[in-house]
Amino acid sequence: MIDAFMRKAMTDEDREKLRQAAKLVQEALGEDSPESLDNTPQRFAALIEATLGPANLYSPEEEMKAFPIPDGSNMLITLQGHAWSVCEHHLQPCELHARIGYIPQTIVPGYSKPVRLFKQLAHGPVLDERLCDVWCDEMVRQIEPKGCIIEVMSRHHCVLSREMVRDDEILTCTAWRGCFSEPLERMAFHMQQNDRWGK
Numbered sequence: 001m002i003d004a005f006m007r008k009a010m011t012d013e014d015r016e017k018l019r020q021a022a023k024l025v026q027e028a029l030g031e032d033s034p035e036s037l038d039n040t041p042q043r044f045a046a047l048i049e050a051t052l053g054p055a056n057l058y059s060p061e062e063e064m065k066a067f068p069i070p071d072g073s074n075m076l077i078t079l080q081g082h083a084w085s086v087c088e089h090h091l092q093p094c095e096l097h098a099r100i101g102y103i104p105q106t107i108v109p110g111y112s113k114p115v116r117l118f119k120q121l122a123h124g125p126v127l128d129e130r131l132c133d134v135w136c137d138e139m140v141r142q143i144e145p146k147g148c149i150i151e152v153m154s155r156h157h158c159v160l161s162r163e164m165v166r167d168d169e170i171l172t173c174t175a176w177r178g179c180f181s182e183p184l185e186r187m188a189f190h191m192q193q194n195d196r197w198g199k
């Protein structure tokens with residue numbers, strides 16, 4: 001399932017499709033600013049490619065580099081990451097703040113790897129629930145921990161821009177595997193977190 005997040009390199013044909021899409025939106029909205037009509041399609045295509053196009057942050061073919069840990073270790077490791085993306089339903093911006101915790105069994109990954117994987121998964125249209133599940137499954141596949149838990153909090157423009165919703169509305173998705181099926185283990189994860197959202 002991780003393979004679905006590994007996008008191919010963008011071609012000139014893809015870039016032209018993006019420019020045409022921007023032109024159609026401008027036409028539908030009655031845009032008549034000469035500067036915008038001349039240059040916005042190009043700017044739109046370049047920004048989409050830079051923020052949502054293929055990224056080389058993580059490759060499923062390269063095993064997550066891992067280091068052995070001593071027998072009998074029983075530590076909870078937590079990391080946080082941040083990314084901008086778009087929702088797959090409206091192609092509108094969303095801001096993602098993620099927390100991951102895992103209790104390793106025999107190996108631990110390099111510190112940056114879990115967050116790079118998250119950023120790779122966010123580099124394209126996302127559904128928060130699927131991102132959580134795929135990230136969790138890939139961590140389990142790569143390092144076979146005793147357990148893994150992931151929490152993704154997000155602010156979606158498609159939700160916040162509607163008047164019935166408060167500006168601080170945050171969606172939270174949590175996925176867990178292994179020992180985190182125990183409520184006490186999940187509680188330990190949540191207690192270890194500092195609430196850094198928005199700081």
Ligand SMILES: [Zn+2]
Nearest residue numbers: 087089090158
């Ligand atoms: Zn949406």
